[in-house]
Amino acid sequence: MEDVASHDSIAQFLRGLASVALDPGLRSVLVFDCSPSAFRAATINLSLLLETVSGHAAEIVTLTSAYAEDDLWGTPAILQHGTTARPARRPGGLVQPEPDPAPRIVCIPNLARLSLPAERACVALMDAPVASLQRHSLNLTWAPNLYWLAACDRNRVGEISPHLLDRFAVRLNAPHARSIDRTSDLLAWVTGTSVATDDSALAPLIAQISRTTPTPPVPTSAALQYIQVLLHDTESEGMRRSLTLARLGRALAWLAGDPEVTNQHIDEAALIIGLVMPISPDSSKVETDSSERPASASERLVPAPTFPASQATLDRSVASPVTDDSSDSETVILPDSQVILPASTLTDPGDPYPEDHAPILRDRDSLQVPPRRSGMTTASRGPIIGTQQAIKLQDLALFETVLEAVKYQQVRSPGIRRGSQLQFSRTDLRSYRRASPPEQLLVLVLDYTCLRDRDWESALLPHLSWAYTERASICLVQVGARVAHHRLRAQTVVARRLLSPSLSLAFQSPPGDATPLAHGLDLAARFLRGTLQHGRATIRKARLVVLSDGRGNVPLEASRIGRFLGPVTREGIEDSLRVAEELRNFNRLECVLLNPQPRQHPDLPLALAAALGATVESIPTVDAEESQL
Amino acid sequence: MTTITNTPIAIMPYSMIYGQDRLKLALELAFVAPRIEGVLLSGQRGTGKSTAVRAFAAMVYDQLPVTLPINATEDRVVGDWQIDELLQGRLVEQPGLLEQADKTVLYIDEVNLLDDHIVNIILDVTSTGRLVGQRNRLIDKEVHFTLVGTMNPSEGGLRPQLLDRFGLMVDVVAPSDEEIRVDILQAVLDYDAARVLMHAGQKGKPLARLEAVRKRDRTRRAALWEARKRFPAVTLSREIAARCVRIAEQFQIEGHRGDYVMALAAQAHAALRGAAAVIPDDLIAVAQMTLQHRRLNALQSTDPLWSMQDDDIVRMLSHGEMLQQPDT
Numbered sequence: 001m002e003d004v005a006s007h008d009s010i011a012q013f014l015r016g017l018a019s020v021a022l023d024p025g026l027r028s029v030l031v032f033d034c035s036p037s038a039f040r041a042a043t044i045n046l047s048l049l050l051e052t053v054s055g056h057a058a059e060i061v062t063l064t065s066a067y068a069e070d071d072l073w074g075t076p077a078i079l080q081h082g083t084t085a086r087p088a089r090r091p092g093g094l095v096q097p098e099p100d101p102a103p104r105i106v107c108i109p110n111l112a113r114l115s116l117p118a119e120r121a122c123v124a125l126m127d128a129p130v131a132s133l134q135r136h137s138l139n140l141t142w143a144p145n146l147y148w149l150a151a152c153d154r155n156r157v158g159e160i161s162p163h164l165l166d167r168f169a170v171r172l173n174a175p176h177a178r179s180i181d182r183t184s185d186l187l188a189w190v191t192g193t194s195v196a197t198d199d200s201a202l203a204p205l206i207a208q209i210s211r212t213t214p215t216p217p218v219p220t221s222a223a224l225q226y227i228q229v230l231l232h233d234t235e236s237e238g239m240r241r242s243l244t245l246a247r248l249g250r251a252l253a254w255l256a257g258d259p260e261v262t263n264q265h266i267d268e269a270a271l272i273i274g275l276v277m278p279i280s281p282d283s284s285k286v287e288t289d290s291s292e293r294p295a296s297a298s299e300r301l302v303p304a305p306t307f308p309a310s311q312a313t314l315d316r317s318v319a320s321p322v323t324d325d326s327s328d329s330e331t332v333i334l335p336d337s338q339v340i341l342p343a344s345t346l347t348d349p350g351d352p353y354p355e356d357h358a359p360i361l362r363d364r365d366s367l368q369v370p371p372r373r374s375g376m377t378t379a380s381r382g383p384i385i386g387t388q389q390a391i392k393l394q395d396l397a398l399f400e401t402v403l404e405a406v407k408y409q410q411v412r413s414p415g416i417r418r419g420s421q422l423q424f425s426r427t428d429l430r431s432y433r434r435a436s437p438p439e440q441l442l443v444l445v446l447d448y449t450c451l452r453d454r455d456w457e458s459a460l461l462p463h464l465s466w467a468y469t470e471r472a473s474i475c476l477v478q479v480g481a482r483v484a485h486h487r488l489r490a491q492t493v494v495a496r497r498l499l500s501p502s503l504s505l506a507f508q509s510p511p512g513d514a515t516p517l518a519h520g521l522d523l524a525a526r527f528l529r530g531t532l533q534h535g536r537a538t539i540r541k542a543r544l545v546v547l548s549d550g551r552g553n554v555p556l557e558a559s560r561i562g563r564f565l566g567p568v569t570r571e572g573i574e575d576s577l578r579v580a581e582e583l584r585n586f587n588r589l590e591c592v593l594l595n596p597q598p599r600q601h602p603d604l605p606l607a608l609a610a611a612l613g614a615t616v617e618s619i620p621t622v623d624a625e626e627s628q629l
Numbered sequence: 630m631t632t633i634t635n636t637p638i639a640i641m642p643y644s645m646i647y648g649q650d651r652l653k654l655a656l657e658l659a660f661v662a663p664r665i666e667g668v669l670l671s672g673q674r675g676t677g678k679s680t681a682v683r684a685f686a687a688m689v690y691d692q693l694p695v696t697l698p699i700n701a702t703e704d705r706v707v708g709d710w711q712i713d714e715l716l717q718g719r720l721v722e723q724p725g726l727l728e729q730a731d732k733t734v735l736y737i738d739e740v741n742l743l744d745d746h747i748v749n750i751i752l753d754v755t756s757t758g759r760l761v762g763q764r765n766r767l768i769d770k771e772v773h774f775t776l777v778g779t780m781n782p783s784e785g786g787l788r789p790q791l792l793d794r795f796g797l798m799v800d801v802v803a804p805s806d807e808e809i810r811v812d813i814l815q816a817v818l819d820y821d822a823a824r825v826l827m828h829a830g831q832k833g834k835p836l837a838r839l840e841a842v843r844k845r846d847r848t849r850r851a852a853l854w855e856a857r858k859r860f861p862a863v864t865l866s867r868e869i870a871a872r873c874v875r876i877a878e879q880f881q882i883e884g885h886r887g888d889y890v891m892a893l894a895a896q897a898h899a900a901l902r903g904a905a906a907v908i909p910d911d912l913i914a915v916a917q918m919t920l921q922h923r924r925l926n927a928l929q930s931t932d933p934l935w936s937m938q939d940d941d942i943v944r945m946l947s948h949g950e951m952l953q954q955p956d957t
Contacts, residue, residue, distance in 0.1 A: 024825055025821045069700055073700065117700070124698060128679070129683070130638045130683065132698045134701040134702070135702045135705060136702055137704060137705070138705075214825070216822045216825055219815070219818055221815075237675065237676075238803050239675050240674065242814055243814060246818055368741070368742055368785050407710075407716065410716060410717060410719075411719075
């Protein structure tokens with residue numbers, strides 16, 4: 001069922017779009033929490049507004065997670081005309097090589113799921129007065145006439161590079177949904193007559209645009225100073241936000257037919273983007289302590305594990321941990337993700353810049369092309385990210401090779417006729433360039449209920465260092481963590497690399513009151529089975545590190561059905577040992593048990609190690625360490 | 630394929646860029662003394678780095694800088710044959726970007742996002758001064774350009790070898806002074822308005838202001854070319870050269886490139902002042918941008934690259950004063 005959005009919020013939303021269409025400096029919009037149908041409606045509305053301003057119908061290009069470089073920028077192609085075929089170029093969605101006054105809207109339905117080439121393209125093109133294309137013999141420079149419209153769930157901004165987010169000038173909240181008459185809505189939906197938004201506010205805006213003067217309004221000095229007041233606590237880097245507010249205010253004044261941009265227009269602009277205004281908007285200066293300025297993104301990483309030396313040795317460029325006071329908050333589980341966030345870290349609805357507060361959920365250097373790693377036998381396994389000149393006959397890109405050979409046919413065989421064989425040279429060969437899949441894997445089974453008074457971080461550090469050095473992917477199995485979805489079940493957190501914020505957060509969990517060790521080992525076994533044994537596995541070596549005292553008190557069956565079937569005796573322990581023996585039989589798996597040396601039942605971790613076939617490394621107690629000093 | 634430019638490309642004039650004096654100084658020094666060989670502008674988002682580079686090139690060269698985009702393919706970087714001619718059976722060279730940038734500027738926006746493979750090519754050329762290619766066509770020619778890169782360090786660092794190719798590095802931050810920030814807003818909005826009027830074929834005050842700014846650009850351009858002509862005659866005394874070395878040693882700069890670039894930059898600074906000889910103030914003006922990215926462990930540390938204490942050290946050593954040693 002479609003909810004009908006309130007008229008006021010739609011009108012405000014449309015005024016935001018109209019401002020983007022009108023002001024030449026505002027060419028990008030990011031809409032938060034927008035349904036697919038509302039996004040489609042926004043695209044149509046923006047195209048109508050742009051058509052009014054430019055006099056030309058806007059083209060629409062949609063970028064998705066599947067877009068590769070050639071889709072964006074153009075690709076060599078072979079075009080057939082009747083019975084002949086000739087090399088040509090298929091234009092990419094972002095290139096406008098011919099003089100074309102028609103604006104082009106680049107739509108991004110889900111900014112958090114954009115492909116890496118598309119993200120890099122956005123960073124290069126957005127807000128740029130000139131674009132340059134230098135690919136596959138093409139040498140092109142042009143003034144882009146592009147408008148950008150993207151949608152993003154507010155709670156996923158942490159997955160997006162702030163460098164990319166910053167390029168989006170105007171931030172809008174999707175019009176609020178409000179049910180008016182559910183029966184009418186249902187009937188309208190069934191008959192296909194419902195609309196995602198009520199666009200009755202569009203026609204007056206179009207009329208207003210048609211009446212605008214050629215000269216944009218002039219901002220008053222007071223208005224420009226007022227912008228500094230409004231953004232004093234929000235803009236810690238650059239001046240894009242100030243510029244956006246100024247341009248938005250100017251567009252609103254322009255729509256209203258006012259010759260000057262005043263504080264009132266700036267207030268309206270702030271309202272449209274959801275900026276919280278100071279209590280006294282007429283004040284010219286707000287005195288604030290400079291220490292209250294928002295922390296930069298690098299200071300707001302989710303709390304790192306408190307490994308005393310590990311953070312420094314692993315990577316000093318990771319920022320210092322910040323205090324997390326959300327331990328008493330109710331947890332919220334994000335869809336399609338194994339990351340669990342405390343509710344207090346979620347951003348405020350309406351905040352136009354949620355990236356200032358959102359926990360960072362992306363890899364470091366997320367806009368960089370994955371490095372090429374030489375000597376890898378799995379070089380032909382990762383996703384394709386481009387082509388390159390081939391140095392061996394593996395993984396050839398046949399189409400690109402043929403195209404390269406076609407270029408030289410006339411030179412190699414002058415007067416070549418149709419039907420002659422294509423002549424190839426070694427230099428024609430092209431192979432695929434692929435993102436490097438990880439070849440090493442670290443699986444950590446961490447029993448949170450036995451960590452007390454143990455220097456477990458130091459014991460874990462060599463294995464984490466190995467994972468960091470080998471660029472191993474990581475699977476953390478949380479056993480007995482308080483944040484678990486179900487207290488009788490273990491759960492996994494998987495990360496492509498060690499320095500993943502989701503892992504940092506997972507390590508921080510306090511202990512729960514149950515120890516589903518058998519289930520944790522079972523999850524590890526399933527994960528390893530899938531990774532090492534199924535299909536075109538890329539992992540060449542895996543290391544399983546189990547940190548536990550062996551005192552699993554939840555039988556495997558209880559974990560599976562979510563409740564105890566009867567009084568618990570040794571079943572949890574027996575089940576753990578049985579699953580551990582299964583793990584012992586895995587190929588290419590090295591097992592290590594970190595022994596917390598419990599005072600009670602000190603034999604249990606050793607029995608677990610024996611079942612795993614694992615080497616044992618002892619974890620000193622904190623007391624024992626202090627006595628050695 | 631040939632270069633196509635469709636609609637006129639509008640670049641904000643150089644003299645309309647406020648609040649980035651160090652950034653502008655670095656670009657001007659590298660222009661006056663091309664042997665400095667490069668400027669890296671690293672800093673916050675939305676601080677006008679890319680705008681300044683384009684505006685500077687447009688002002689001094691009357692054209693945009695040769696730009697190497699981050700997704701460029703090797704054939705366009707090194708050069709290849711023109712495909713249209715190839716298909717007709719004729720071999721006609723198509724110079725790559727590195728050749729096109731010879732004796733001017735090669736600009737790389739978001740330089741830290743550049744593909745490793747392309748970085749290797751640039752390193753080869755900048756370290757040897759020769760472009761050598763053995764792919765589809767043989768090429769071996771001398772190529773020298775001023776490498777200008779802009780980057781946001783939060784998206785990743787640079788390989789040390791590439792960092793070293795930049796003679797100067799400037800940390801770009803947005804001005805905090807409210808008046809300057811208001812000036813910046815005013816300038817950008819003025820420029821927007823001028824463009825709207827130009828597009829509509831109208832007249833107005835923004836256009837008149839734009840013309841006044843362009844006149845200031847022409848004056849600055851003349852001064853820069855004059856400084857570049859004057860540069861070889863600016864003298865560097867042995868004493869000042871010794872102070873360059875002393876400063877570089879104090880900051881534990883590896884190799885000699887730091888002192889070389891500092892001396893060149895100081896000479897260029899003197900040329901910009903219209904002076905005949907380098908004085909200590911010239912050293913003080915250029916020390917940070919020549920040395921900060923060459924300090925030991927500059928990349929590994931999260932501490933700021935330069936401090937007020939460093940300024941004090943440079944000031945004292947530039948004037949030939951001895952540093953106080955700590956009591957033992």
